[in-house]
Amino acid sequence: MKIAVLPGDGIGPEIIREARKVLEVLQKEGLAITLEEAPLGGAAYDQYGSPYPEVTQKLAREADAVLLGAVGGPAYDNLDRPLRPERGLLAIRKDLNLFANLRPAILYPELANASTLKPEVVSGLDIMIVRELTGDIYFGQPRGIRINAAGEREGFNTMLYAESEVRRIAHVAFGIAMKRNKKLCSVDKANVLETTEFWKEIMIDVAKEYPEVTLSHMYVDNAAMQLVRNPKQFDVMVTGNIFGDILSDEASMLTGSIGMLPSASLDANNKGLYEPSHGSAPDIAGKNLANPLATILSVAMMMRYSFNLEAVAQRIESAVKKVLADGLRTADIFEEGTRKVSCSEMGDAVVAAL
Amino acid sequence: MKIAVLPGDGIGPEIIREARKVLEVLQKEGLAITLEEAPLGGAAYDQYGSPYPEVTQKLAREADAVLLGAVGGPAYDNLDRPLRPERGLLAIRKDLNLFANLRPAILYPELANASTLKPEVVSGLDIMIVRELTGDIYFGQPRGIRINAAGEREGFNTMLYAESEVRRIAHVAFGIAMKRNKKLCSVDKANVLETTEFWKEIMIDVAKEYPEVTLSHMYVDNAAMQLVRNPKQFDVMVTGNIFGDILSDEASMLTGSIGMLPSASLDANNKGLYEPSHGSAPDIAGKNLANPLATILSVAMMMRYSFNLEAVAQRIESAVKKVLADGLRTADIFEEGTRKVSCSEMGDAVVAAL
Numbered sequence: 116m117k118i119a120v121l122p123g124d125g126i127g128p129e130i131i132r133e134a135r136k137v138l139e140v141l142q143k144e145g146l147a148i149t150l151e152e153a154p155l156g157g158a159a160y161d162q163y164g165s166p167y168p169e170v171t172q173k174l175a176r177e178a179d180a181v182l183l184g185a186v187g188g189p190a191y192d193n194l195d196r197p198l199r200p201e202r203g204l205l206a207i208r209k210d211l212n213l214f215a216n217l218r219p220a221i222l223y224p225e226l227a228n229a230s231t232l233k234p235e236v237v238s239g240l241d242i243m244i245v246r247e248l249t250g251d252i253y254f255g256q257p258r259g260i261r262i263n264a265a266g267e268r269e270g271f272n273t274m275l276y277a278e279s280e281v282r283r284i285a286h287v288a289f290g291i292a293m294k295r296n297k298k299l300c301s302v303d304k305a306n307v308l309e310t311t312e313f314w315k316e317i318m319i320d321v322a323k324e325y326p327e328v329t330l331s332h333m334y335v336d337n338a339a340m341q342l343v344r345n346p347k348q349f350d351v352m353v354t355g356n357i358f359g360d361i362l363s364d365e366a367s368m369l370t371g372s373i374g375m376l377p378s379a380s381l382d383a384n385n386k387g388l389y390e391p392s393h394g395s396a397p398d399i400a401g402k403n404l405a406n407p408l409a410t411i412l413s414v415a416m417m418m419r420y421s422f423n424l425e426a427v428a429q430r431i432e433s434a435v436k437k438v439l440a441d442g443l444r445t446a447d448i449f450e451e452g453t454r455k456v457s458c459s460e461m462g463d464a465v466v467a468a469l
Numbered sequence: 470m471k472i473a474v475l476p477g478d479g480i481g482p483e484i485i486r487e488a489r490k491v492l493e494v495l496q497k498e499g500l501a502i503t504l505e506e507a508p509l510g511g512a513a514y515d516q517y518g519s520p521y522p523e524v525t526q527k528l529a530r531e532a533d534a535v536l537l538g539a540v541g542g543p544a545y546d547n548l549d550r551p552l553r554p555e556r557g558l559l560a561i562r563k564d565l566n567l568f569a570n571l572r573p574a575i576l577y578p579e580l581a582n583a584s585t586l587k588p589e590v591v592s593g594l595d596i597m598i599v600r601e602l603t604g605d606i607y608f609g610q611p612r613g614i615r616i617n618a619a620g621e622r623e624g625f626n627t628m629l630y631a632e633s634e635v636r637r638i639a640h641v642a643f644g645i646a647m648k649r650n651k652k653l654c655s656v657d658k659a660n661v662l663e664t665t666e667f668w669k670e671i672m673i674d675v676a677k678e679y680p681e682v683t684l685s686h687m688y689v690d691n692a693a694m695q696l697v698r699n700p701k702q703f704d705v706m707v708t709g710n711i712f713g714d715i716l717s718d719e720a721s722m723l724t725g726s727i728g729m730l731p732s733a734s735l736d737a738n739n740k741g742l743y744e745p746s747h748g749s750a751p752d753i754a755g756k757n758l759a760n761p762l763a764t765i766l767s768v769a770m771m772m773r774y775s776f777n778l779e780a781v782a783q784r785i786e787s788a789v790k791k792v793l794a795d796g797l798r799t800a801d802i803f804e805e806g807t808r809k810v811s812c813s814e815m816g817d818a819v820v821a822a823l
């Protein structure tokens with residue numbers, strides 16, 4: 116099994132280095148994986164003049180799974196839009212057809228204090244957000260900035276979902292709900308937007324194939340409120356690309372430790388790209404301060420979803436829980452009474468706990 | 470000055486009844502206002518077969534300000550889309566050109582416990598969200614559900630902002646920032662959507678006319694996170710219609726007492742529609758349980774923005790603070806050690822405190 120490793124920008128290289136340590140242990144134990152690196156985002160622009168150059172495309176397409184650090188940074192803010200690091204991320208998602216983005220929001224009991232929410236509101240929080248990732252207003256045509264009929268400049272984008280796009284993400288979401296508490300909340304703005312009215316209609320249709328799952332519907336503005344008011348009401352949420360972008364970030368911040376949260380972006384055959392939910396944190400890049408746990412937990416998701424190695428996934432997750440229980444903390448999750456460690460010390464500790 | 474009073478649906482009529490009491494006091498004291506009622510939303514559909522019938526249009530157009538309760542309810546969920554109560558709300562906003570929606574998120578010290586966030590994170594919270602209300606994907610054409618070239622059904626909507634639409638909301642937002650702490654955060658998704666890249670460019674241009682205001686920019690996903698992580702970093706936020714819908718609801722829920730939050734929707738001449746930020750709460754409608762304070766505070770906003778009567782606005786706001794300080798609470802904000810009152814008792818108490 117071939118894993119494409121894309122360190123990216125900012126803290127990307129340092130968190131990937133720690134995640135690689137975990138993969139290399141598995142490799143030494145006999146797991147048949149090969150690791151090959153290529154640049155993405157700003158690093159790729161620096162080297163090849165494109166945020167998703169051919170060498171990276173070739174590697175990513177051949178690979179069975181992709182492990183990504185993070186992309187972006189202020190050095191690239193003044194580039195022309197198509198050259199910016201984020202475009203590399205959007206391009207690889209689309210190129211590999213990674214339509215199903217799974218973003219768990221889990222509160223680790225050891226980190227309960229990190230949340231800005233009251234303990235009773237978030238303790239035990241465990242939400243899975245399923246975000247459609249290759250459609251919606253992110254990719255819809257036409258788009259751009261033009262002069263309108265009245266001679267005025269205007270910016271425009273197209274929100275768009277075809278039936279097959281909604282059906283396939285619905286099946287992913289219902290499938291995940293079946294493995295959890297069988298509660299699925301589909302988030303839309305069906306009272307205003309036809310696209311999401313259509314989305315809702317298809318969700319209701321697909322629900323017929325999953326009679327055990329309780330499907331509910333919520334408007335996106337209400338969902339943004341309910342995540343603050345009572346997040347534990349949710350089990351699995353499914354929504355489109357733009358609403359999912361917003362709500363998954365909000366949900367992850369409820370836990371107070373976004374440095375802990377992994378993500379998976381899957382195609383129809385469980386090929387996937389795995390990356391931390393957090394960004395490239397340019398302010399602490401290169402300082403060995405970053406939290407590598409979200410990236411290491413992304414490796415666990417890779418084992419689970421792309422390689423169907425549930426036991427290996429759980430072993431990695433248990434190792435992470437053990438280092439937390441042992442009181443080890445990177446700066447982002449440090450508090451009185453715990454032991455502050457660097458990025459590489461954290462990686463080593465997880466390897467030792469495996 | 471003529472005020473159109475639109476009670477609407479659900480708890481609308483009962484909260485409006487209490488707000489009217491305040492207006493009638495002012496009237497008796499000599500303020501030259503007249504009050505005239507008309508239906509909107511479901512009530513209008515029931516009576517006239519349309520959520521924004523001609524009689525309401527006529528009254529709303531003639532009036533200097535509109536006071537609205539709330540619209541919508543399960544009884545109307547199966548109506549054809551154009552007949553649903555929310556469409557009445559969208560129609561009156563567009564018809565009266567109410568492009569500037571002001572939604573404060575204020576934490577009342579007396580209600581600090583109601584927030585799900587830790588006290589230190591939200592104490593003293595006072596954010597003003599300026600949401601563009603007549604453009605964006607809410608009204609952009611083309612939109613609908615169609616069969617595409619591949620013979621598949623698809624739903625689609627158009628996000629759209631013309632330069633003049635962005636300029637005018639920018640001026641409103643900068644103007645408000647000037648009267649507050651001179652910090653304005655414009656929320657966009659400029660890394661993905663051309664519409665909001667265009668938005669950002671115009672914000673930067675308008676900023677030149679307000680050198681005292683510090684303008685910052687934040688991606689919408691990050692804004693959704695930052696509102697949870699550290700909401701007190703914000704003073705005034707400005708954003709488009711759909712992002713504003715989501716973020717203003719999230720922000721209002723941070724205070725834990727959405728039943729307290731008013732809103733104003735203004736045109737270019739300060740004609741405005743004033744309504745509580747909460748909805749029609751059909752579950753408690755007709756039970757005299759609703760919290761009328763958001764509606765009463767909406768009257769205060771009306772005095773401030775449409776009638777330029779700052780002293781009257783503050784007098785109403787002080788009366789509300791007084792009843793809170795006196796320990797009166799409707800059910801939604803009740804806690805141990807306070808006195809639970811009904812909707813009408815709360816209205817009477819505010820009148821007595823005026």
Ligand SMILES: CC(C)[C@H](C(=O)O)[C@@H](O)C(=O)O
Binds near residue numbers: 661
């Ligand atoms: C960087 C950006 C293009 C991206 C997105 O909007 O999808 C990010 O916010 C994410 O959620 O992965």
Ligand SMILES: CC(C)[C@H](C(=O)O)[C@@H](O)C(=O)O
Binds near residue numbers: 307559
């Ligand atoms: C009811 C609905 C159409 C409306 C909106 O989306 O604008 C509401 O959510 C609001 O914020 O006033």
